[in-house]
Every structure is written in structure tokens, then in C-alpha cells.
Amino acid sequence: MNKKIRDSILTLLATFILLIWILPLIWSVFVSLKSEIEVMAYPPNIFFEPTLNNFRDAISGSLSIVSELADSLIIATITTTLTLLLSIPAAYSLARLNLVGKKKLGFYVLATQMIPPMGLVIPYYLILGKFGWLDTYHGMIIVYMTFSLPFAIWLMVSFMEDIPREMEEAAFLDKASRVKTLLYIIIPQVKGGIAVTTLFTFMNAWNEFLFAVQLSGNKVRPVTIAMYNFVSVEQTMWAKLCAAALIAMIPVIIIGIIGNNHIVKGLTLGAVKGGGRK
Amino acid sequence: MKQNGKIELRNITKYYGKVKVLDNINLEIKQNEFFAFLGPSGSGKTTTLRILAGLEELDQGKIFFDDLDVTNTSPGSRDIAMVFQSYALYPHMTVYENISFPLKMDGIEKTEISELVKKSATKVKIQHLLERKPGQLSGGQQQRVALARAVVRQPKFFLLDEPLSNLDAKLRLETRVELKNLHKSLNVTTVYVTHDQEEAMTLANRMAVFLKGKIMQVGTPTNIFDNPKTLEVAGFIGNPPMNLIDAEISNKQLIIAGIKIKDYELKETNLKQVVAGIRPTDLNISNEGIPAKLYLTEQLGDSSIMNLIINNKIVKLKTMEKKQYNDGSNMFVKLNPGKIYLFDPKTGLRI
Numbered sequence: 316m317n318k319k320i321r322d323s324i325l326t327l328l329a330t331f332i333l334l335i336w337i338l339p340l341i342w343s344v345f346v347s348l349k350s351e352i353e354v355m356a357y358p359p360n361i362f363f364e365p366t367l368n369n370f371r372d373a374i375s376g377s378l379s380i381v382s383e384l385a386d387s388l389i390i391a392t393i394t395t396t397l398t399l400l401l402s403i404p405a406a407y408s409l410a411r412l413n414l415v416g417k418k419k420l421g422f423y424v425l426a427t428q429m430i431p432p433m434g435l436v437i438p439y440y441l442i443l444g445k446f447g448w449l450d451t452y453h454g455m456i457i458v459y460m461t462f463s464l465p466f467a468i469w470l471m472v473s474f475m476e477d478i479p480r481e482m483e484e485a486a487f488l489d490k491a492s493r494v495k496t497l498l499y500i501i502i503p504q505v506k507g508g509i510a511v512t513t514l515f516t517f518m519n520a521w522n523e524f525l526f527a528v529q530l531s532g533n534k535v536r537p538v539t540i541a542m543y544n545f546v547s548v549e550q551t552m553w554a555k556l557c558a559a560a561l562i563a564m565i566p567v568i569i570i571g572i573i574g575n576n577h578i579v580k581g582l583t584l585g586a587v588k589g590g591g592r593k
Numbered sequence: 594m595k596q597n598g599k600i601e602l603r604n605i606t607k608y609y610g611k612v613k614v615l616d617n618i619n620l621e622i623k624q625n626e627f628f629a630f631l632g633p634s635g636s637g638k639t640t641t642l643r644i645l646a647g648l649e650e651l652d653q654g655k656i657f658f659d660d661l662d663v664t665n666t667s668p669g670s671r672d673i674a675m676v677f678q679s680y681a682l683y684p685h686m687t688v689y690e691n692i693s694f695p696l697k698m699d700g701i702e703k704t705e706i707s708e709l710v711k712k713s714a715t716k717v718k719i720q721h722l723l724e725r726k727p728g729q730l731s732g733g734q735q736q737r738v739a740l741a742r743a744v745v746r747q748p749k750f751f752l753l754d755e756p757l758s759n760l761d762a763k764l765r766l767e768t769r770v771e772l773k774n775l776h777k778s779l780n781v782t783t784v785y786v787t788h789d790q791e792e793a794m795t796l797a798n799r800m801a802v803f804l805k806g807k808i809m810q811v812g813t814p815t816n817i818f819d820n821p822k823t824l825e826v827a828g829f830i831g832n833p834p835m836n837l838i839d840a841e842i843s844n845k846q847l848i849i850a851g852i853k854i855k856d857y858e859l860k861e862t863n864l865k866q867v868v869a870g871i872r873p874t875d876l877n878i879s880n881e882g883i884p885a886k887l888y889l890t891e892q893l894g895d896s897s898i899m900n901l902i903i904n905n906k907i908v909k910l911k912t913m914e915k916k917q918y919n920d921g922s923n924m925f926v927k928l929n930p931g932k933i934y935l936f937d938p939k940t941g942l943r944i
Contacts, residue, residue, distance in 0.1 A: 481677045484675075484677070485675070485683075487647075487648070487667070487668040488695075489669070489694050490669035490695060490698040491669065492669075499694070503685040504685055
């Protein structure tokens with residue numbers, strides 16, 4: 316009986332916390348289904364005739380966010396891919412090789428994370444401006460990678476350090492080179508880490524606003540900036556804004572669902588450290 | 594089957610930081626020998642094995658495989674297979690993939706791989722487990738997979754690092770016999786690291802006793818058992834090991850606890866104080882001899898070990914006799930005079 320009471324209290328608490336997080340989302344869904352006039356009604360109408368016009372306007376027409384969605388997709392995908400390609404070998408060498416100045420290098424990688432992003436906006440703007448990389452894909456991607464790489468390297472290092480060294484030594488004795496060992500032995504065992512890295516890097520690049528607003532322009536416009544299509548001096552089109560925001564969430568939600576599965580797998584792999592060990 | 598397989602270690606010295614973990618190791622292992630490194634933990638036996646495998650760099654010395662200097666070659670080029678204490682199976686691969694991995698790295702064709710994997714899996718009786726992952730296997734099965742992965746490539750040298758230590762007692766005895774058989778059928782030079790002297794004794798053709806980073810003695814198991822060269826080896830080999838009792842020599846007579854030992858042929862020596870080593874099985878309860886007090890008896894089923902106090906020190910006596918004595922009772926002990934080993938207490942060497 317005691318356990319039942321405890322469980323129900325915990326469930327109630329969890330529901331409450333979940334509601335705090337999910338309420339804005341529910342609110343957005345409702346607003347996105349109303350007409351602009353209905354949104355302004357006070358007191359708000361609980362019963363209204365739902366419409367999909369806002370979604371149509373967000374996808375096609377003068378206010379469409381489709382090209383911005385594409386820009387975000389390009390930036391986030393390339394950032395994630397490059398981050399993975401660079402962070403895995405970097406993490407491996409930090410985790411396993413006897414590099415000169417390894418400790419210091421590890422610290423500097425982390426130190427870049429300690430600078431408040433706000434302090435970097437202007438320097439980055441000036442640097443990209445000098446190179447002529449403002450309002451370009453590669454400019455945005457390079458800036459995003461300065462944030463995602465340190466994070467990804469540290470995360471991958473911790474996953475790789477969990478793999479027993481003997482596993483690698485066994486591979487060396489089996490005539491595998493370092494590169495083959497990394498490909499066949501290490502990477503398959505850090506899938507969980509790779510999933511987490513992918514998820515975080517993609518999400519951060521996708522949701523980023525502060526740098527996007529400074530460094531992008533008319534040619535390259537991430538979707539976070541596109542939300543301003545619906546905000547003007549005269550009025551804010553709340554219904555269309557909500558519809559656009561919901562559309563912009565979809566890729567992150569999909570990646571989250573796919574990644575979630577792998578993250579759980581990654582965690583259980585860590586639970587039986589080394590897997591093959593008794 | 595590949596021929597040769599001679600190993601030679603010359604003046605191997607290894608430091609971990611400032612700690613000398615291996616001190617001038619010299620050793621020759623013959624072709625097709627089953628050679629054991631025996632020693633307590635921290636004695637340097639595993640480090641020596643890892644140096645053989647090329648997994649550990651050395652500070653001084655040279656390694657020769659078949660008279661070829663391999664000191665600075667990579668592990669993969671040494672034609673070695675190793676079974677780790679933890680087995681080091683690849684957890685994301687099936688048993689089949691695990692066993693085939695060294696062949697795949699060797700660039701062998703798929704059809705041939707499949708044949709070789711099946712052959713070596715059959716040899717260690719795991720042919721029915723090929724589709725499983727290591728996590729779904731018992732400790733004994735994992736160990737067999739590790740063995741199969743090691744033998745599949747038909748290496749020149751076979752290194753085993755405490756392969757039985759993670760198995761339960763019964764399985765350990767069974768696997769021990771199979772290891773011996775495996776060695777016979779493979780005919781490959783095998784180096785076996787263990788802290789269990791029974792394993793070393795039963796398996797090895799020859800063995801090296803490691804203590805504190807040094808090789809104390811090399812020889813056949815019986816040779817080392819019967820002729821320990823130093824106090825340390827004497828105090829380590831045997832279960833329980835030899836009793837080491839302080840003794841005196843006066844008038845060419847050996848005196849232990851104030852009692853002259855009859856019929857003992859003393860060799861020429863100038864020493865007055867010596868240490869007498871005697872195996873627990875070479876002591877007998879008697880009506881006369883060295884006075885002793887029974888401290889405690891350990892029953893082993895077929896035999897018992899009596900812990901006696903002689904000269905304020907515990908001396909172990911192993912007997913098959915079923916007669917029971919009360920703890921604390923006084924008695925006399927006779928030594929088998931032909932089985933007394935004398936050591937110099939200062940140098941630790943056999944006299």
C-alpha cells in the first residue's frame with residue numbers, strides 16, 4: 316500500500332513537471348490552428364473552428380520558411396558530419412595515444428567552452444567579415460563547429476576511455492592496425508556516444524539564434540531567423556508564427572526519437588562494461 | 594604447422610616511473626615448450642608476458658624469436674596469439690566474428706575463414722555458439738571463445754595470461770586438462786602466466802619462478818620443488834610451502850630447537866646460524882625428537898595439516914594419519930633427515 320501511495324505521488328509529480336515543459340507546446344498547437352483574429356479573442360475561446368491555413372502560409376506563399384528550413388538543414392547536417400569526422404579521431408588520440416602536451420591540449424579544448432558566447436559574437440563577426448565569409452554556409456558552419464567540436468571531443472573521450480585497453484591490445488595482436496582497430500573495435504562500441512554527439516550537435520546548430528542573427532544575411536538564413544517573418548512593427552502573426560515554429564521542430568523531434576533509441580543502447584552497453592567481461 | 598618457436602630474453606629491465614618492475618630478466622624458452630611464469634601478484638610475470646607480446650616497451654634488453662631480434666617490432670608482426678585474463682572478446686561481434694577477426698585482418702578469403710573458424714571452434718567445443726554475442730555466454734564459454742580466437746591463426750607463439758583465474762574451481766580443473774591437450778595437439782611454444790603453483794606444476798614442461806621483478810629459478814616443476822635454490826623459492830613453492838626454521842650448527846651437528854638431528858649428513862660449512870627448510874610432509878609425530886605444541890589442526894578430508902609451535906614459530910605438518918590430537922597438547926616431532934634443506938640466512942642461498 317505504502318509503495319502504491321509513493322508511486323502515485325511520484326507519477327503526479329512527474330506529470331506536473333512534464334506539463335510545465337509541454338504546456339507551451341500545447342498552447343502553440345492550439346494557436347497554430349486558430350485564425351489570427353481568433354488568437355486575439357479575450358477571453359480565449361476553447362471551442363473554435365480549427366484551420367490549417369497557417370501551416371499552408373508557413374510552407375508556401377510570401378512568408379514561406381521552406382528555403383530557411385533548407386538552409387538550417389544544410390548547416391546543421393554539415394556541422395554534425397564534420398564534427399563527428401573530426402572529433403572521433405581527436406578523442407581517440409586524447410584517450411589512447413601518448414601525445415606530447417596531451418593534458419594541456421585537453422584543457423584548452425575544454426577552456427574554449429568557458430568563454431560566454433555573447434563575448435564572441437562581435438569578434439566572430441569581425442573575423443568572418445575580414446574573410447568575406449559573412450552570410451555564407453561555411454562561415455556559419457565553422458563558427459558552429461567551434462562550439463560543437465570541444466563538446467563532442469570531450470564526450471567521445473569519456474566513452475572511449477570506458478573501453479578496456481586489452482580489447483585494443485587483442486586487436487593489435489590480431490594484426491589490426493590502429494586505424495582498423497578504431498574502425499572495427501572502437502567505433503562500434505561507442506555508438507551510444509556517437510548518437511549523443513549527433514543529437515546534441517545537430518540540435519544546437521538547428522536551434523542556434525544568437526550567432527545566426529549576426530552572421531547570417533539574406534543569402535543564408537537559418538530557420539530560427541525566419542521566425543521573424545511573422546513579427547513586424549505593425550503586428551505579430553501569432554498563429555502563423557506558431558505553425559512555422561511547429562514545422563521547424565519536426566527535424567529535431569525525428570532525430571531525437573531515432574537518437575533516443577541509440578542513447579539507451581549506449582547506456583546499457585556501458586552498464587556491462589566491456590560486454591565480453593564476466 | 595609452422596616450425597621453430599624459440600624465445601630468448603636477454604637482460605630485460607623495465608621501469609614504471611621510478612619503480613623497477615623487471616630486473617635483468619634472462620630466459621630461454623625452447624621450441625614447443627609449455628613454459629609457465631609462476632609468481633605472486635606484482636612479481637613481474639604479466640609484465641614479462643606483455644613485453645613478449647610487444648604490448649609493453651622495455652627500458653633495457655633484447656628479445657629474440659628464433660634468433661631474430663624482435664625488440665622493436667609491433668605486436669601484430671610477432672606472430673603471437675594471446676589469451677587475456679579478461680579474455681578481451683569484442684562485445685559487439687558474434688562468436689563467429691570474434692574468432693574470424695584475426696583471419697580477416699590477415700586478409701584470408703571468406704570461404705577459408707569459415708572453414709578455419711569452424712575447425713577451431715570444434716576444437717574447443719563451442720561450434721554451437723557461433724551466432725551468439727560474448728555477453729550471452731558463461732565465463733567458461735567466453736574463455737573457450739578466447740582460446741579459439743587465439744588458435745585459429747595457428748600462431749608461432751601462444752601466450753596465456755592467467756586464463757583460468759576467472760573460472761570456478763571445478764571448471765578450472767577441467768579446462769586445465771583441456772589446455773594441456775590443446776598444447777599437445779597444436780605443438781606450439783606456449784607461455785603461461787599464473788600465480789597458482791598447482792596449475793604451473795601440472796601444466797608446464799618447465800617454469801620460471803618470479804619474485805619482486807626477478808627470476809629466482811628456472812627448471813622443471815619437480816626440479817624446482819625438489820631443489821629450491823633460495824629461501825624465497827623454498828618459501829613459495831609447495832602447498833603449504835616449506836617450513837623455514839632457524840637452526841644452529843655446532844660440532845658438525847645440526848641443532849633445531851636445542852635438539853640434535855640424528856643421521857643428518859652435514860655438508861662442509863663455516864656458518865653457525867642457518868635456516869633449515871623442511872616440507873610439511875617430511876615431519877612426523879613421534880615419541881621423541883623436537884618438542885612441539887599443537888596450535889590448531891586443519892582438516893582437508895584425506896589428510897590434515899597440524900599447525901605446531903616450535904621455538905615460538907608456527908610449523909606446519911601434513912599427515913595422512915587419522916588420529917586426532919587436542920589443540921594445545923604437547924608432542925614430539927621427528928624430521929626426515931634426508932629431506933632437510935639448509936639455507937644461508939644472509940644471502941638466502943642454499944648451502
